[in-house]
Amino acid sequence: MILITGASGNVGQEIAQQFHGQGHRIRVASRNPGEWPADVEVIAGDLADPAMMHKALLGVRKAFLMAVPGGESFPAVAKTVGVEHLVFLSSSAVEIGADNPITRMHSRMEELIRQSGISFTFLRPGPFMSNALHWAETIRSERRVRAPYGDAGLVPIDPRDIAAVAVASLVSSGHEGRIYTLTGPEIMTPADQVRTIGEVLNQPIEFDNIAESVAREEMKRYMPEEKVDAVLRIRRAASKQQDVRSTIEEVTGQAARTFRQFVEDHIDAYR
Numbered sequence: 001m002i003l004i005t006g007a008s009g010n011v012g013q014e015i016a017q018q019f020h021g022q023g024h025r026i027r028v029a030s031r032n033p034g035e036w037p038a039d040v041e042v043i044a045g046d047l048a049d050p051a052m053m054h055k056a057l058l059g060v061r062k063a064f065l066m067a068v069p070g071g072e073s074f075p076a077v078a079k080t081v082g083v084e085h086l087v088f089l090s091s092s093a094v095e096i097g098a099d100n101p102i103t104r105m106h107s108r109m110e111e112l113i114r115q116s117g118i119s120f121t122f123l124r125p126g127p128f129m130s131n132a133l134h135w136a137e138t139i140r141s142e143r144r145v146r147a148p149y150g151d152a153g154l155v156p157i158d159p160r161d162i163a164a165v166a167v168a169s170l171v172s173s174g175h176e177g178r179i180y181t182l183t184g185p186e187i188m189t190p191a192d193q194v195r196t197i198g199e200v201l202n203q204p205i206e207f208d209n210i211a212e213s214v215a216r217e218e219m220k221r222y223m224p225e226e227k228v229d230a231v232l233r234i235r236r237a238a239s240k241q242q243d244v245r246s247t248i249e250e251v252t253g254q255a256a257r258t259f260r261q262f263v264e265d266h267i268d269a270y271r
Contacts, residue, residue, distance in 0.1 A: 060081070086119070088121070124182065146215075160257065183243070
């Protein structure tokens with residue numbers, strides 16, 4: 001049995017979809033699991049609940065873990081019930097020592113997994129290409145994007161490629177004890193990304209490079225203030241890590257998707 005936590009998220013959902021039809025026994029756990037095929041076992045609940053965590057882990061050999069507040073006991077419980085391998089979705093911000101609540105949570109979970117003695121693979125992706133979907137509303141209504149750090153070079157990655165590395169790490173050997181820093185195939189600024197969206201739409205999209213203080217106030221309308229601060233710190237830190245890594249292709253045998261490919265596959269969101 002393979003457990004996938006965070007199954008309603010970008011990466012967890014994609015992992016489950018990539019596993020579908022491969023003959024593996026899959027269990028998904030999420031606070032909001034939604035609808036799944038009949039051959040997927042579904043557990044709804046919060047992994048911060050010890051009873052739910054224990055239920056989710058019973059009979060599991062391998063697990064994909066996303067960090068959640070209150071889920072710090074997951075590695076120890078997994079070890080106790082006989083889980084053999086954990087694939088943990090961390091962040092490249094850990095590698096550069098970014099200081100914010102989200103990165104500290106990832107760092108702490110890596111530490112707890114190591115302390116548990118359980119076999120592990122850590123995935124440390126950079127910014128998700130899917131973050132650009134947050135711009136969809138103003139692109140549709142105004143043909144405009146307002147965002148900070150417009151000239152900051154990033155190496156965004158498609159969540160589908162992260163999922164592919166997770167699947168490989170769960171079903172094949174040779175990934176034990178590995179830490180995979182994951183990136184897309186090209187350095188792009190937010191302004192570059194907006195330009196690419198416009199090219200695929202065949203319509204010009206304006207980019208307004210706004211101050212961080214303005215971005216903070218806008219984000220606070222739909223995000224808790226502590227998370228806003230963490231996200232902005234992560235974005236600042238991400239611009240300091242501009243190395244393109246070949247890890248995706250090395251692990252999966254497939255080249256990492258470009259941002260243009262991501263936009264083409266999600267173009268309806270921007271129309």
